[in-house]
Amino acid sequence: MIQVEHLTVSYGDKVALDDVSLTIPLDGITALVGPSGCGKTTLLRVLGGLMAPTQGQVTGLNPEQTAFLFQENRLLPWRTVAQHLTDVAPRHAATPPEEWLSLVELEGEEGAFPAALSGGMARRLALGRCLALGREVLLLDEPFTGVDAQRAQRILQRLKELGKPVILVAHEPRLAENCHRIIQV
Amino acid sequence: MTASTMSPKSSVKPILRIAVPLVVWLGVWQLASGWVGRELLLPAPASVARCLVELSGTGAFWLSAGYTLLRVISGLVGGVVLGTALAFLTHFCTWADWVFSPAIRVLRATPVVSFILLVYLWVTRTNIPGLIAGMMVLPVVWGSLTAGLKAVDGQLLEMARAYGFSLLKTLRLIYLPSLRPHFTAALLNGFGLAWKSGVAAEVLCPPKWAIGSSIQQARQALETPELFAWTAVIVVLSLVLEGLLGLWLKPKKEGTV
Numbered sequence: 001m002i003q004v005e006h007l008t009v010s011y012g013d014k015v016a017l018d019d020v021s022l023t024i025p026l027d028g029i030t031a032l033v034g035p036s037g038c039g040k041t042t043l044l045r046v047l048g049g050l051m052a053p054t055q056g057q058v059t060g061l062n063p064e065q066t067a068f069l070f071q072e073n074r075l076l077p078w079r080t081v082a083q084h085l086t087d088v089a090p091r092h093a094a095t096p097p098e099e100w101l102s103l104v105e106l107e108g109e110e111g112a113f114p115a116a117l118s119g120g121m122a123r124r125l126a127l128g129r130c131l132a133l134g135r136e137v138l139l140l141d142e143p144f145t146g147v148d149a150q151r152a153q154r155i156l157q158r159l160k161e162l163g164k165p166v167i168l169v170a171h172e173p174r175l176a177e178n179c180h181r182i183i184q185v
Numbered sequence: 186m187t188a189s190t191m192s193p194k195s196s197v198k199p200i201l202r203i204a205v206p207l208v209v210w211l212g213v214w215q216l217a218s219g220w221v222g223r224e225l226l227l228p229a230p231a232s233v234a235r236c237l238v239e240l241s242g243t244g245a246f247w248l249s250a251g252y253t254l255l256r257v258i259s260g261l262v263g264g265v266v267l268g269t270a271l272a273f274l275t276h277f278c279t280w281a282d283w284v285f286s287p288a289i290r291v292l293r294a295t296p297v298v299s300f301i302l303l304v305y306l307w308v309t310r311t312n313i314p315g316l317i318a319g320m321m322v323l324p325v326v327w328g329s330l331t332a333g334l335k336a337v338d339g340q341l342l343e344m345a346r347a348y349g350f351s352l353l354k355t356l357r358l359i360y361l362p363s364l365r366p367h368f369t370a371a372l373l374n375g376f377g378l379a380w381k382s383g384v385a386a387e388v389l390c391p392p393k394w395a396i397g398s399s400i401q402q403a404r405q406a407l408e409t410p411e412l413f414a415w416t417a418v419i420v421v422l423s424l425v426l427e428g429l430l431g432l433w434l435k436p437k438k439e440g441t442v
Contacts, residue, residue: 048347050343064349067348070344072340074340074344076362087358129348133349
């Protein structure tokens with residue numbers, strides 16, 4: 001269980017999260033939902049250790065065990081699809097990078113550079129790279145932006161089958177409904 | 186005809202692009218030379234070409250050109266290595282930035298002639314051109330790479346930290362590819378500067394075998410065609426090497442920067 005206690009995050013005068021307390025089970029897929037600007041991404045970044053809270057604390061999650069999918073793809077224009085995965089995969093990873101490519105439906109694109117990918121393909125590559133990190137907990141910020149709904153559902157199903165705890169920020173109500181639980185931020 | 190097949194028209198165009206300006210400017214030169222009417226002031230292109238052919242038949246010509254090339258390239262390499270090292274140092278270490286950045290800016294603003302005459306007091310003639318070329322290249326490389334380092338995408342660096350990239354991996358996968366266009370521009374600009382400053386140093390402090398020394402001797406002997414011939418050697422060498430450098434630095438694959 002992840003315990004978020006009285007979490008406040010401010011950027012200067014702007015308060016992104018104000019005294020938020022919640023519990024997130026560390027199993028299955030949890031969708032964080034809420035209106036734009038309510039602090040979902042900020043909460044995810046705090047969980048991933050990318051941002052320190054102004055006040056409050058998070059317990060029950062080691063940020064070093066998390067793989068974070070950023071809201072932006074953050075791909076390297078000079079690396080191929082396959083290289084994006086091999087660059088981050090642990091040396092003796094149990095799952096070979098090709099399997100992650102298959103999970104995100106990018107087989108056959110191994111040699112392509114990001115500039116040649118569509119928006120949805122680039123998003124799936126970013127997700128595949130996040131998975132290839134081989135970490136215990138997945139923190140995914142809007143993982144299916146630009147991905148068509150049917151494909152997104154198929155990939156979500158495969159993520160469920162992986163059995164790793166996933167916390168994702170979702171905007172699509174249908175996507176959130178297919179997660180194990182929904183937490184309103 | 187496939188898309189990749191070149192039409193006769195498109196294959197002629199590159200030749201014309203070189204030939205037309207060459208013919209036009211040689212014509213202008215010939216006309217100007219005829220109008221002046223004195224070889225001492227402005228020799229005709231044919232006289233310069235004849236002089237160049239005569240010079241290229243001597244061993245001294247090749248020795249001078251070779252040594253000048255060696256000095257310019259050694260200065261360029263030295264300036265690039267030191268400029269790159271200082272760019273990284275001043276970018277990542279505040280203290281180094283405070284100490285070195287003003288000094289490099291002073292180096293950049295100082296006229297090359299002042300340096301040549303100053304260095305003449307401290308260093309042997311043979312080493313002056315290389316040293317001067319290096320000193321002129323260093324601030325250019327430093328400035329370009331410093332700007333490049335500041336422009337490296339912060340989001341990519343955050344991704345590298347979040348994904349546990351080592352320093353070496355961050356350097357290899359993010360910094361070096363991001364810096365490539367800045368490095369290429371710096372190298373091409375630096376190369377031109379190294380030639381000009383290196384030969385200028387050879388003219389002012391003539392070493393034994395050097396294009397600059399030959400230019401100086403030709404000037405003193407009022408051998409204007411020879412002066413033009415040596416200048417032509419510098420221009421040709423500079424253009425050829427710049428072209429080769431450009432080819433070497435050209436991105437080879439799709440997706441590379």
